[in-house]
Amino acid sequence: MKKLGFTDPQPLPEIGLIGMDDAPRALSEFRGKWVVLNFWATWCPYCRKEKPVIDAFWQDYRNKGFEVISISVDDPPDKIAAWMRDKDYAFMAAPNNASVVGAFGNVSSVPTSFIVDTEGRIRHKIAGQVHYPRLEKLVGPLLPEAQKP
16 A cells, blocks of 8 residues: 655645535535545455445544545446445445546546545545555544544
């Protein structure tokens, strides 16, 4: 797994997403929360392995200001929604679109995740599968003590 830390956190591009409920969402709606923005595909074995890890971390931290936005790089919305329902994942999922691809530098491999701080700045990029201890190491120190589980 390759991790790129940003010495100077880079601002998150303002892009629109359409969630599985067909409601438009803006990334700015997530300001004030820590976010893992995860690019994946249903056909990717590493993506499928990391989803339970991301879900467990989200379950542990979601009441403490942590969110997940899962963006499928090439699956149609109906397939994404069915897959998420089948696995009982409740965090936000959205299909990719041209503005997302361009905003994140044409993510070339999956899984790829970005850790975004409460001010909407990209703090880390993780190329490859995410593991729970890695998320704890990257996100844990950034959460106020009162917010840790």
